[in-house]
Amino acid sequence: MSSRAATPHAKHKAEGKLLELEDAHAAILGGVQPLPDVETLEIGATLKRVLAEPLVSTIDVPDFDNSAMDGYALRSADLAGGATMELKVAQYIRAGGPHRPLQPGTAARIFTGAPLPEGADAVIMQEECERKGDSVHLQRVVRAGEHVRPRAHDIARGAPVLPAGHRMRPQDVAVAAATGTTHLRVRRRPRVAVFSTGNELALPPQALGAGQRYTANNHLLAALAQGAGAGVTDAGIVPDDLDATCDTLEHLARDHDLLLSSGGASVGDEDHVHRALGRVGEVGLWRISVRPGKPLIFGRIGANPFVGLPGNPVSVFVTFLLLVRPLILALQGATSLDTPKLEVSAGFDWPEPGARREFARVRVETGNEGGMVARLYPDQSSDILSSIVWADGLVEIPAGVTLVEGDRVGYLPFAGLLD
Helix, strand or coil, X not given: CCCCCCEECCCCCCCXXXXXXXXXXXXXXXXXCCCCCEEEEEHHHCCCCEECCCEECCCCECCCCEECCCEEEECHHHHHHHCCCEEEEEEEECCCCCCCCCCCXXXXXXXXXXXXXXXXXXXXXXXXXXXXXXXXXECCCCCCCCCEECCCCCECCCCEEECCCCECCHHHHHHHHHCCCCEEEEECCCEEEXXXXXXXXXXXXXXXXXXXXXXXXXXXXXXXXXXXXXEEEEEEEECCCHHHHHHHHHHHHCCCCEEEEECCCCCCCCCCHHHHHHHHXXXXXXXXXXXXXXXXXXXXXXXXXXXXXXXXXXXHHXXXXXXXXXXXXXXXXXXXXXXXXXXXXXXCCECCCCCCEEEEEEEEEECCCCCEEEEECCCCCCCCCHHHHHXXXXXXXXXXXXECCCCEEEEEEHHHHCC
């Protein structure tokens, strides 16, 4: 198995002027402003929502010194020089229970999370003690601070906890609760409209006519947009007609923050999306140097962004993850828009260099030597919807590059792109 790095190879004949992915990313996100509307939600309803304001703690967490162990709280000065290793047990402190100041020469039976009594400065684990009636014998000298969680050990009053622009995760909901927070201010969900174009398309339960097929793209786009935090309107299927496409764009732009279409984005006689956008709005970019997903259109209708995605479902899926998901997050004011790329070993050969950057569907497994190895789905055609069900991520193969098994490749896990 080779371990050499991927090496450039002669490029195919150029396919015309195509925009590089980074340039498309910059063009789509460059003019985006977060939606101004803000709402207040109970913290349990904020999962995957984006904070409009920072969360600052109004309390210390914890707001008292407490024990990190089940054991005995004591005054370390009582053990100075090993003068005594036996202390009278003067009180019993449960978590959340009452307590009183600890007198010199005494110890308190204490449990994890229970408040440290005034005067105590250390805790010894119960495993290092031997109880003898109303006294406890210590097996070693204990230093001040041992097994004590001091006040504000986790979070101090006035400390920043979560910044504005942060997208809430389960652990963020938990830390908000720990600071006593009940409600958070978050950005409004973007209103996103999705539709597909094509006379050959139908949606269940409509009966299929001659030459028709069911499209998955409406449901795919709706689910992807919802996963990114949007509220979605499914506008159905628009026929292959320029006037109908123009009317749909104008109508949907009145009540939505972002419009997404699939199909009709190429150069055929029945591909009307590019022309319709030019008529009712403005085209910002068209065609990107990636595979799958070249015929992508971006523009605006008034102030509202529009993205016309390709018609094949894998192309829709890939281009959404690469370009539309960051756009939806940016509309919510999110400050983290991209998923970090990992590096894995190619478990396949890629003998033919492509003219465009390729995002290939893979499943990552543990190799014989313990490293992560990407296995390639055998059919990389952009109409094979089942391939993205099988896969757990994409590997990025630059244009003009060949690979042999064992080369290192960039890997984008779906787990990060679909959270």
